[in-house]
Amino acid sequence: MSRINRRDFLRLAGGTAAAAGAFGFPGLLLANTRNVVVVGGGVGGCTAAKYLRKLDPTLNVTLVEAKTHYTSCFMSNEVLSGDRTLESITFSYADLKHRYGVNVVIDSAVGIDPAARQVRTASGANLAYDACIVSPGVDFKxxxxxxxxxxxxxxxxxxxxxxxxxxxxxxxxxxxxxxxxxxxxxxxxxxxxxxxxxxxxxxxxxxxxxxxxxxxxxxxxxxxxxxxxxxxxxxxxxxxxxxxxxxxxxxxxxxxxxxxxxxxxxxxxxxxxxxxxxxxxxxxxxPQKAGAIAFAADLVDGDWCPVDKRTFESTRHPGIYVLGDASSAAKMPKSAYAANSQAKVAVAAILSRFAGAEPGEPTYVNTCYSIIAEEHGISVAAVYRLSEDGKVITKVEGSGGLSPMDASAEHRKREVTYAHSWFRNVIDDMMQ
Ligand SMILES: Cc1cc2nc3c(=O)[nH]c(=O)nc-3n(C[C@H](O)[C@H](O)[C@H](O)COP(=O)(O)OP(=O)(O)OC[C@H]3O[C@@H](n4cnc5c(N)ncnc54)[C@H](O)[C@@H]3O)c2cc1C
CATH class of the missing domain: 3.50.50.60 (FAD/NAD(P)-binding domain)
Structure with missing residues (x-):
């Protein structure tokens, strides 16, 4: 993925070849600096911040995150068995800052003004945006x-x-x-x-x-x-x-x-x-609902945030994109891989919008491993596309599936290796 350019990205992560062709490279040389503010430095937020900067280094990308480090929920069940430490699932934002040039602000977003296009933080800052991404995860009822x-x-x-x-x-x-x-x-x-x-x-x-x-x-x-x-x-x-x-x-x-x-x-x-x-x-x-900022910013309908599933732009407030657990993205599950995939769809849509092009046709992906015993892993995987009416994210017939019920011991053992390798890859893809 390191040598991918923006045109390839748009094609792979959501843009049709036609849209990408219309859009092309000159967009990289945009004269006006655009501001993107990302709220939430978890899977969705980090992936989006990193790919925005990677694909258009002229963008000014600010990531607002409440905590100094990210501790991943995925693989945290292994801490309970004693199979891994909490340190092994805790990561710093240093690469996002120094390698990708994201402005990482440790603060809490407390409000979003969609008319003024500003994110307000607990410390009193008002961050102006041309596009805002919100990926705050869940809150409890x-x-x-x-x-x-x-x-x-x-x-x-x-x-x-x-x-x-x-x-x-x-x-x-x-x-x-x-x-x-x-x-x-x-x-x-x-x-x-x-x-x-x-x-x-x-x-x-x-x-x-x-x-x-x-x-x-x-x-x-x-x-x-x-x-x-x-x-x-x-x-x-x-x-x-x-x-x-x-x-x-x-x-x-x-x-x-x-x-x-x-x-x-x-x-x-x-x-x-x-x-x-x-x-x-x-x-x-x-029981769960979208993270508090989604309620404060009037992004919810009931417990979750409705989005245009082609772009992940809020249907309540244009210019704000809601990713990951907080969004209503049926039939994708609320998972790390789903949030990572949705971030790429939203990034492609935002870059298209900045270039004055229509968003492309998205595809999405999810894989989720579960480790039942030391040498026994299982998984579910699917590739998704948008339904014809654009309302539902549906599974591509014949893609992915569940681990077979009659898998060999060797297969189950291999799935544990795959799970650990998936974990390293998703962390790497989102923030390293
Ligand atoms: C036990 C467990 C195991 C899991 N295992 C898997 C797995 O194996 N595979 C898988 O794909 N998924 C797994 N998941 C799910 C996965 O962790 C989530 O789906 C994923 O993290 C969602 O990403 P997100 O960006 O929506 O939210 P998160 O990753 O939760 O990130 C949200 C971030 O936003 C920050 N934030 C929230 N509000 C604000 C605010 N107002 N201002 C600033 N910052 C804010 C939070 O501090 C947090 O860092 C697991 C979850 C749990 C609980």
Whole structure:
């Protein structure tokens, strides 16, 4: 990807050959410096900032990010099993700054004025833009589970943003006695990383199998089914005795009363439809909505941000592009790879707009790996295109698919290698 030029990029990441031809190289020599402000230095925001600068070094690109470092949620479940450290998933913005010339501002965006075309930050700066990209990820609906809020989450962690809470959960697993019970409360759809709670249960089981083999993991789920369920259940049966009398993992779905309505934090009891559940370690992943700035900037319709799926431009405020978890991008899942792919579509659209050209025909891609045991990985992959009416992102017939149910042990082992290699590649592509 390092030697790709803008014309190739537009063709590959969204532009038709015709649009790219009309647009061509002279756009690189634009006299007027354009300002792009990117809110959120996660997968979507970093990828967009990097590719904007890479493809048009005349652009003035400012990335506003609340934290000094990015800790990736993807692969953070491996911290829970002890297979990797938090440091190994924490990255600096130095390359974006020094290698790609992005102005990285550590601050929080608190408002966007679409008429004045300015982003306001907590420290009082007003950043002018010709195009604004918003990729703030998700926020929680704290009123969904009685007794569970941001303060309680400090001791009964969600660990759905990788960071200190990941370590809290890890330390609670270390402190749990052998024979203890871990309860994972899964969220309703839609939420970031559909297979994430089930990979988490697998990684916790991996730790318990080696260190606390009498322990149990209970997944309480308001959903009747979940992503890659047959593959997960097959892997759990193979490694953790799933569906036997001595299963380490138990899944209690909607129809079995898995919906949790309340937590009594003092006694460590969850109120589920099936009855009260006491656990030694509780991990609640609350229902989700777009990050707070999307609400402050009036970019939402309900919980998520509607976008023109050809460009990822907000349908509520032109000139603002919403990427990643915060956007309504059905049928793409809320995943890192999806955010990375959407960023490239939006970059192509913004460069076309600056050049006075129509946006091209986009394609999008997603792959998501889950690691069930040391040598057992599974995945789902798809290539997508826009439906004819331009309203839905649909899977290209015959593209991608799930790992086969009858895969060999060698295949499962190889998928773990692929997962780790995907992780390094996506971090590299977004910010290095
Ligand atoms: C446990 C877990 C495992 C996962 N595993 C995978 C996986 O294997 N594969 C996969 O593809 N995906 C995975 N994901 C999903 C993936 O992490 C997200 O889908 C992806 O990070 C979305 O990118 P984003 O840009 O939308 O948001 P994020 O990457 O979350 O970035 C948002 C950024 O915006 C910043 N921000 C928010 N508001 C503001 C503001 N107002 N001002 C300034 N900065 C702000 C935040 O600090 C953050 O850095 C996983 C998620 C979890 C929780």
């Amino acid at each position: 704290w009123d969904a589970i009685e007794g569970y809020d941001a303060q309680v989450a400090e001791s009964i962690p969600h660990a759905w943003f990788a960071g200190p809470q990941t370590m809290t959960l890890r330390n609670q697993l270390l402190a749990m006695p052998d024979g203890g019970r871990v309860a994972i409360v899964a969220p309703p759809n839609p939420y970031k990383c559909p297979p994430g709670p089930y990979e988490r249960a697998s990684q916790v089981a991996m730790y318990c199998k080696h260190h606390k083999p009498k322990s149990k993991i209970l997944i309480l789920d308001p959903k009747g089914k979940f992503s890659k369920a047959r593959l997960f259940k097959q892997g759990w049966a193979q490694h953790y005795g799933f569906d036997t009398d001595n299963s380490m993992i138990e899944w209690v779905g909607r129809d079995q009363g898995g919906t949790v309505s309340a937590l009594d934090a003092a006694s460590g009891i969850l109120k589920a439809e099936a009855g009260d559940v006491r656990a030694d370690v509780i991990n609640i992943i609350p």
